[in-house]
Amino acid sequence: MIISKKHIHVTCAIIERGSLVLAAQRSATMSLPHKWEFPGGKIDTGESAEECLQRELMEELNIGVTVSRALSPVTHGYTDCTVTLYPFVCTIHSGEIILHEHAAVVWLKADELPTLDWAAADVPVVAMYLTTVIPD
Numbered sequence: 751m752i753i754s755k756k757h758i759h760v761t762c763a764i765i766e767r768g769s770l771v772l773a774a775q776r777s778a779t780m781s782l783p784h785k786w787e788f789p790g791g792k793i794d795t796g797e798s799a800e801e802c803l804q805r806e807l808m809e810e811l812n813i814g815v816t817v818s819r820a821l822s823p824v825t826h827g828y829t830d831c832t833v834t835l836y837p838f839v840c841t842i843h844s845g846e847i848i849l850h851e852h853a854a855v856v857w858l859k860a861d862e863l864p865t866l867d868w869a870a871a872d873v874p875v876v877a878m879y880l881t882t883v884i885p886d
């Protein structure tokens with residue numbers, strides 16, 4: 751019997767603050783424990799990608815964001831599921847960051863992003879983002 755892997759659609763926010771970018775570390779109890787990611791989450795039925803992004807960022811980090819641009823979606827096959835990531839470059843317009851789910855967040859210069867242990871699906875997202883930013 752062929753059982754196809756679940757395919758989930760996930761928004762994520764590349765949040766800029768001046769020349770810095772926010773990365774979030776998944777907690778020990780989440781899937782992909784301790785991996786770094788861009789915060790966000792699964793798109794619910796009937797929800798647009800941007801609505802999902804705002805809901806997840808409020809739930810996870812207590813912030814509202816303004817989207818400045820979208821990057822191309824990236825699909826990655828994990829062992830147990832396939833994930834398509836929809837990345838949005840954003841800035842924070844409201845709220846102070848409170849960690850409700852993540853183990854940590856860091857603000858890094860764009861060229862420092864590749865030093866983190868990213869979830870595999872994010873590796874091409876980081877690379878794509880870096881091609882779009884002007885070095886300091």
Ligand SMILES: Nc1nc2c([nH]c(=O)n2[C@H]2C[C@H](O)[C@@H](COP(=O)(O)OP(=O)(O)OP(=O)(O)O)O2)c(=O)[nH]1
Nearest residue numbers: 760762780781787788789790791792833869871872
């Ligand atoms: N939010 C987010 N999720 C990511 C990224 N990269 C990546 O592979 N993922 C994966 C991890 C999860 O399997 C899924 C996102 O689901 P979620 O954020 O709702 O995570 P979750 O902890 O509720 O998922 P789960 O443990 O219930 O499976 O996508 C990323 O940059 N941001």
